[in-house]
Each structure stands twice: as structure tokens, then as C-alpha cells.
């Protein structure tokens with residue numbers, strides 16, 4: 001795979017390049033990368049998975065959140081080499097336009113997004129929560145998402161979306177109440 | 179932002195890691211959770227020639243209690259493990275209270291307690307907790323292991339006393355002799371923010387009397403503050419309102435806050451006093467009820 005022509009000149013011979021194999025959204029991907037490459041850049045520039053957003057680039061906003069072996073991490077704060085031999089899930093791995101994941105569906109139904117910048121990170125953090133706690137309380141949702149910032153929604157509808165996704169995943173529609 | 183170039187190694191044994199640090203001759207850095215180091219690399223506040231990633235070292239992700247009650251936290255035990263720990267909830271109230279207040283949930287998935295101690299940020303929560311508990315760090319270097327009391331480990335803002343070829347392998351909290359009690363309170367502007375002010379209180383009681391006490395302060399000085407005198411007045415006495423007020427006032431005196439965007443020095447001092455009083459009052463109420 002070509003190495004980040006977008007961000008840097010092809011490294012010279014003297015620059016150590018490492019071969020990594022990462023399972024990205026269930027697919028084995030191999031790349032020769034410089035160790036200083038961040039996971040977010042590998043995903044975005046290298047693998048063209050631009051659903052992972054870069055917001056602050058300083059580990060504060062959570063827009064770059066991906067699942068690393070199932071757990072949310074900030075991909076702007078991990079080296080891509082560290083993902084060697086591990087599993088990474090990005091928003092593209094949740095579902096595609098034709099077949100949305102229940103979390104994606106709920107964000108759409110409940111207006112859990114406005115500009116959409118924070119949304120991939122929000123949804124992945126939400127999925128990780130629901131994998132562990134299938135029936136979270138509102139407080140648990142707010143707590144789990146507290147590392148993800150949203151400048152638009154005021155969070156209200158994001159929380160609603162996650163609660164609704166929880167019900168969907170448990171096989172009941174939100175309209176059923178209970 | 180991109181870090182400057184470095185050589186990357188991910189050794190599989192502590193001995194190999196130490197060997198790499200030795201070969202690095204002072205130009206290598208340990209990478210643990212990366213939640214402090216990677217941002218520094220990106221800002222190029224740090225430009226090591228080599229990173230020794232310890233995440234593949236086996237058997238360091240533990241936290242456990244020895245039969246005598248000593249608590250050990252391995253170098254790869256993440257904040258989240260401590261946040262969810264039944265062991266701490268059961269036995270170590272100061273640590274249990276602090277764990278959910280460190281950073282935000284995503285950072286807690288990666289960051290480590292030991293890494294936080296090594297980072298020695300005056301605003302780091304764990305250094306205060308371990309100071310209040312009288313803990314120490316076990317370091318491993320080419321000549322084997324040594325124990326460094328936390329007061330000698332953190333030597334200043336962002337400075338620790340590890341040799342360049344040493345790895346901190348675990349943090350140790352000594353076994354309590356009495357019943358451990360205490361807590362951690364932190365004022366933050368929003369979730370994930372560093373402390374405007376934080377206070378760690380760790381005491382042990384026996385027969386309603388305080389037998390050991392530690393109080394340490396976060397974010398109100400150039401380094402973690404060990405409020406020794408505030409802790410000393412508690413020892414040998416039952417936790418009454420008077421002694422609590424005395425300790426809280428002494429803790430506020432020990433603070434060396436600076437006015438900044440998080441608040442004025444006077445305000446932070448007041449927060450310290452209020453927090454120490456609050457934790458001790460709560461502990462006092464519980465011990466009274468138990469006695």
C-alpha cells in the first residue's frame with residue numbers, strides 16, 4: 001500500500017518502516033508504515049476510511065473514536081503500529097448506507113446528529129456501551145459518552161438515540177414503552 | 179500533527195525492554211497508555227529517538243491484593259480496570275473514589291495508573307492518591323528491582339527519579355493496619371478536565387481512633403502536595419468536628435495554588451479546605467455509625 005503521499009514525502013531508505021497487519025472492520029489489511037504514523041491517519045489517508053473524523057487532534061473531543069479490540073479509543077492518540085495484530089472497528093464497520101446498524105438507525109430516527117462531525121465517534125462509543133450494558137440507564141449513557149464532545153445537539157437527542165438503540169437491539173420497539 | 183521520527187520497539191519481556199532502554203542511552207522513552215506521551219510527541223514537546231512500547235509485556239495488567247492486604251497495580255493496569263474494580267470498591271475507598279474521576283472514559287480505556295505516576299503531572303490524580311496512601315513504585319533496571327517511596331519518586335513537575343534504563347513495573351499500596359477509609363474529591367470544569375483542585379484523603383481507624391492518615395493535594399502547586407501536617411493532627415484522635423476543621427485548615431495552608439483560568443488562588447484554597455472537611459466528615463459519620 002502506498003504510504004501517505006498526502007501527508008509526507010516517501011520516506012528515505014534510512015527511515016524505518018514496519019509492516020503491520022490489522023483487522024479493520026473484519027478485513028485483514030497490511031501496510032508498511034512509519035512508526036510515527038497515527039492510527040487516525042492510517043485509517044483516513046491510508047485506508048481511505050474517512051468516516052473517522054479528526055476534530056481537536058489533541059485527545060480532547062473524541063471525534064476520532066474507533067473501537068480497538070472492541071473498546072473505544074481515540075485514534076489520534078494511538079500509533080498505527082500499535083494496532084498490529086489487533087482489531088479495529090470504524091463507523092464504516094458498523095453498517096453501510098443500505099444496511100444500517102441499529103445504533104445508526106436510531107441516530108437517524110431520533111435526530112441524534114446535526115452537522116454529523118461527532119457522530120461516528122459517538123456511535124462507536126455507544127456501540128461499545130451497548131455491547132457491555134445492553135439496557136443502560138440514561139445516566140450510564142451520559143457517562144459512557146462523556147469523552148465525546150458535540151457542538152451542535154446539546155446531547156439530548158444523542159442520549160435518546162442510544163436509549164432507543166438499546167431497545168431496538170433488545171428486540172423491542174421504543175413505542176412499546178416499558 | 180505528527181510526531182518526529184523515532185525507532186519503535188515492542189519488546190515481549192521486561193528484560194528486553196530494559197535492554198532497549200539501556201541501548202537508548204537516555205534517548206529512549208517508555209510508551210504505556212500513551213494518553214500523555216502521544217499528545218506530547220505530536221506537539222513535539224518530546225522527541226525521543228526510540229519508543230519502547232510496553233503494551234506487549236505479558237502479565238503487567240493486574241491489580242490485586244496480597245494475603246496481607248498490600249495492593250499491587252501493574253504497569254499495564256488501565257484506569258478503567260480500577261474504575262470497575264470490585265477489589266477497590268471493597269477495600270480501598272480513596273482509590274475507588276479517584277478512578278472514575280481521571281480523564282474521560284475513552285482516555286481511561288488506555289491510560290495507566292503507573293504511567294500517570296511516571297508522568298508526574300502536578301494535576302495528575304493518581305500521584306495524590308498514592309501519596310495519601312503512603313505507596314511506592316517498584317522499578318526494574320539492569321541491576322534488578324528497587325522500591326521507591328512515592329515522595330521520592332515524583333521529584334517535580336513532570337519529573338520522576340527513574341534512571342533512564344528503568345521501567346516502573348508496579349505501584350504498591352501498603353497493607354492497612356486499621357480499617358481503611360477516606361475518599362477523593364476533585365473539582366473539574368467539565369468531564370475529562372484536569373483538576374481545578376483535588377484532594378485525596380486516606381486514613382485508617384481502629385476502635386474509632388485514627389491510626390494513620392495521609393492527605394495529598396492535586397493541581398494546587400508545582401507538584402503533588404503531601405499535606406503532612408494536616409494529616410498528622412488526625413492521628414491518635416477520634417474524627418470529631420474540631421479535629422476535622424483543624425486538618426482542613428492545615429491542608430488549605432499547605433496548598434500553593436496559582437490563579438489561572440480555572441480559578442483564583444483564594445478560591446482553590448477554599449475548595450481544598452471544603453473537600454478535606456467533606457471527606458473527613460463523611461468518614462467520621464460512617465465510623466461513628468459502625469462503632
Ligand SMILES: Cc1cc2nc3c(=O)[nH]c(=O)nc-3n(C[C@H](O)[C@H](O)[C@H](O)COP(=O)(O)OP(=O)(O)OC[C@H]3O[C@@H](n4cnc5c(N)ncnc54)[C@H](O)[C@@H]3O)c2cc1C
Pocket residue numbers: 058059060207208209210211212213214215216217232253279280281282285288289290291292293294296297299301302303304340344345346347370371372373
Ligand atoms: C483529554 C485528557 C484528559 C486527561 N485528564 C486527566 C485527569 O483528569 N487526571 C489525570 O490524572 N490524568 C489525566 N490525563 C492523563 C492520563 O491519565 C494519562 O493516562 C496518564 O497521565 C499517563 O498514563 P499513560 O499510561 O497514558 O502513560 P504514557 O502517556 O504512555 O506515558 C506518560 C509518561 O510516563 C512514562 N511512563 C509510562 N509508563 C511507564 C513505566 N511503566 N515505566 C517508566 N516510564 C513510564 C512515559 O515514558 C511518559 O513519559 C488526561 C489525558 C487526556 C488525554
Ligand code: FES
Pocket residue numbers: 053054055056057058059060061062063064065074075076077
Ligand atoms: S481528534 Fe482525537 S480526540 Fe479530538
Ligand code: FES
Pocket residue numbers: 112113114115116117118119149150151152153
Ligand atoms: S452533530 Fe455537530 S458536533 Fe455533534
